[in-house]
Amino acid sequence: MDVSEVIEQRYSVRAYKPDPVEDEKLAAVLEAARMAPTAANRQPFQIVVVHTAGRADELGRVYGREWFTQAPLVIAMCAVADEGWSRSDGKPYADVDAAIAMDHLVLAATGLGLGTCWIAAFDPAAAREVLGLPEGVEPVVFTPLGYPADEPREKKRRPMEDLVRLERW
């Protein structure tokens, strides 16, 4: 798939088959995240790969939807603020960097026929405990990773003119 096809095909997958994710595919999506651009190339993120088998109850405390643990893998993208770059007015960019890395991972997964769903509505305290995250490593977003068991829906998006201002000079 070329990039625009991948972007078109990606959707939030909320039902997964139990089929395992091949090691080479997992390695490829993690490599896509590793290659993501980050502010000042600081790469202030850590990725936690969790095998869901036998951990449904624990992971259910992190995010309660049953499809979260249907996939064989759950990926947590964490930001490490102290390692990140901040703008001259103090605005930190570690969360932005973590989001870009996650988007690389998500698009690479789509290109390999895998499903993902960005999840921000998780319980941060449960996430810290279940993942055993040290101080300073902040979970930003999760995704299940597995083969889709649902179908894409129509994409509803705001019109271009709401989102883009084309200035001419």
Ligand SMILES: Cc1cc2nc3c(=O)[nH]c(=O)nc-3n(C[C@H](O)[C@H](O)[C@H](O)COP(=O)(O)O)c2cc1C
């Ligand atoms: C930062 C972010 C957080 C999100 N958090 C959740 C979530 O907690 N639960 C969920 O079911 N979907 C979540 N989503 C998925 C969005 O609802 C979804 O991307 C949006 O409705 C567009 O649908 P699509 O991904 O199928 O194109 C999140 C998406 C993003 C980008």
